[in-house]
Amino acid sequence: MFAKRTADRAGGEPSDDVREERHVPVMVREVCGFLAGSRSDGLLVDGTAGMGGHLAALLDVLPDMRFLALDRDPNAVSVLRERFGDHKRVIVRHASYTSAQSVIEEIGLGRASAALFDLGLSSLQLDDPARGFSHSMDGTLDMRFDPEDGPTALELVNTLPEKELADIIFRFGQEGRSRRIAAAIVNARPVAGSRELADAVSSSVRSGGVKMLSRVFQALRIAVNRELEELDILLDGLASWTETDARIAFITFHSLEDRRVKVLFRDCGSFRQYSPKWLLPGDEEIRENSRARSARLRMGLRT
Numbered sequence: 181m182f183a184k185r186t187a188d189r190a191g192g193e194p195s196d197d198v199r200e201e202r203h204v205p206v207m208v209r210e211v212c213g214f215l216a217g218s219r220s221d222g223l224l225v226d227g228t229a230g231m232g233g234h235l236a237a238l239l240d241v242l243p244d245m246r247f248l249a250l251d252r253d254p255n256a257v258s259v260l261r262e263r264f265g266d267h268k269r270v271i272v273r274h275a276s277y278t279s280a281q282s283v284i285e286e287i288g289l290g291r292a293s294a295a296l297f298d299l300g301l302s303s304l305q306l307d308d309p310a311r312g313f314s315h316s317m318d319g320t321l322d323m324r325f326d327p328e329d330g331p332t333a334l335e336l337v338n339t340l341p342e343k344e345l346a347d348i349i350f351r352f353g354q355e356g357r358s359r360r361i362a363a364a365i366v367n368a369r370p371v372a373g374s375r376e377l378a379d380a381v382s383s384s385v386r387s388g389g390v391k392m393l394s395r396v397f398q399a400l401r402i403a404v405n406r407e408l409e410e411l412d413i414l415l416d417g418l419a420s421w422t423e424t425d426a427r428i429a430f431i432t433f434h435s436l437e438d439r440r441v442k443v444l445f446r447d448c449g450s451f452r453q454y455s456p457k458w459l460l461p462g463d464e465e466i467r468e469n470s471r472a473r474s475a476r477l478r479m480g481l482r483t
């Protein structure tokens with residue numbers, strides 16, 4: 181599943197054993213520039229450490245910082261352990277970012293002086309047909325970040341009442357033709373996998389193409405992983421495990437996430453917006469990494 185090639189192990193020698201990722205981290209320079217201004221000998225929580233791209237870069241710019249790397253996906257955690265397992269400044273845990281406070285308490289490192297949340301999914305997850313995240317390849321339509329946690333997308337598309345399916349597509353995919361699409365999915369039951377789902381969705385409306393498919397698949401992924409509930413729990417508790425002046429960075433990929441983070445930094449009283457409030461990737465980065473095109477880096481300070 182993982183491409184096997186030589187990788188630069190952060191803080192060590194290149195190793196052939198490392199299963200390096202095909203995921204290119206987004207806005208690394210901007211993330212490092214902002215988080216490098218944190219208290220330098222504190223704790224940085226990378227709540228969505230993924231393949232460790234941001235983590236590797238942050239280890240370089242913050243040589244006295246300790247790092248807690250969390251991910252909900254056990255495959256990502258295996259990659260992180262291989263990459264950073266013997267690094268003395270990094271602790272890796274298989275956990276949702278909603279458990280950050282209890283993990284920090286368990287390891288006894290005090291409050292965090294910085295945190296990063298790169299929301300969404302990695303290219304490695306998207307490109308693996310067995311995970312079912314992509315509409316452009318036939319897969320099992322699983323879509324769970326943690327394969328032990330909750331029903332799959334396949335179960336949702338085959339069992340949810342049509343109205344609930346339409347609501348998910350409308351709310352989480354922001355797709356106006358949700359009712360027609362949900363009717364076509366119900367009509368195509370039993371749906372066997374990603375290709376059948378994509379065919380059913382495409383047959384439901386005359387135009388829409390890839391963007392519509394992306395919106396429907398995004399909606400199902402958000403529902404399967406309860407992504408917005410998770411984010412709300414994180415935002416509610418963030419002030420209780422971060423120290424005064426902590427720097428907090430979020431990379432968001434759609435307005436449903438971005439709005440929540442904006443409201444936290446602007447209105448909640450325990451944070452204030454950094455200046456600038458947000459940054460977008462440059463044209464060159466977007467040219468080189470298409471995943472960056474919808475990214476936005478939001479920056480806030482714990483007050």
Ligand SMILES: C[S@@+](CC[C@H](N)C(=O)[O-])C[C@H]1O[C@@H](n2cnc3c(N)ncnc32)[C@H](O)[C@@H]1O
Nearest residue numbers: 205228230231232233234251252253276277298
């Ligand atoms: C965009 S990737 C992060 C990539 C990472 N910054 C890097 O440079 O490799 C997002 C990651 O967040 C993880 N994730 C999603 N929801 C999560 C949650 N609630 N808690 C922890 N990790 C989560 C996904 O499994 C995925 O690995």
